[in-house]
Amino acid sequence: MHILILWISLIFSPGFQERNQLIITKQKVLVQGYTSLGKFNCDFEILGKVDTLNFNSRGTQKIMEFQIPVKNFSCGNFLITSDFRSTLKADEYPYAKVVVKNFREKSGKIFCHLSVNLVGKRLEFPDLMLEKVPDGLSGKLILNFQMLELTPPNKFGGLVSVEDQLDLEVVLGI
Template sequence: MRILLLIGLILFSAGSQERKELVITQQKIQVSGYTSVGKFNCDFSKVGLADTLRFNSGEVKKGLEFKIPVKHFSCGNFLLNNDFRSTLKAEDFPFAHVRVANFREKSGKIFYHLSLDLVGKKLEFPDLMLERSPKGLSGKLILNFELLNLSPPSKFGGLVKVEDQLDLEILLGS
């Protein structure tokens, strides 16, 4: 009977251990926004990584850090790319720094800490939630231009305006 109990405990702890780790092989950051003529998406992705996330770990780990060259964001065409880079002041701030850390699982949901350094503005978001998907984990955050000390761009004498809200999505793929 004791042997059965011991085997059951080992199997149960091995199954729960698998849920506490995730190997990350892809990082993707997507910024989406809306204009008076439609939606735009600009993204940056990095594939071929191998890093392990541990949830509820007592060990000190720096988390995952992305140092993203703003010029490497792709928005679909060179006009949008140039507008996006100009808006984010790529000449003055050539890199966006994103750090995700302190992963913890509570009631089946995963929470994390996000640090964002963009256009010289450092922002901290200590308790964001990640969602599980077949592709890995994804988290969403809504930013606005005012929070980043930026003005929403407009073109053609104000005929095309960008709305104040930007959607930021982080994908940690496995």
């Protein structure tokens, strides 16, 4: 009888049950690009906005939506930051919009539908896999300037050029 009670208490304890919820306290977007001189990193982070994600919930699914002021991206160097903002046409398209929805867990992996609206182009990623990282969830994808109908910038008559590939990472942190 004691074994049965112990077994039931273990099954219904919070540590044993599958965790279908995550409290998000920050959203971060990281962009990594490559030039003929090396790589550059630009990022934007929203802190203090608390949200709860439910996985595999029945009924209405949670939608996380955030707008990123393109002029708030920081690349660690004012020249690179200025070129980055100029390339993304910050004056014409002052905001990038990111929508993350349809969170679901399959075979221990978390997937979502990611939509990115940047420079007037909407890109859809319906089955983006999110990796569990120590401080939350991370989704990575590769974009290129062609997808956004942009031309990679170059400087000094082509001596310094930016490669077509951009690595984008969306982090939903706890």
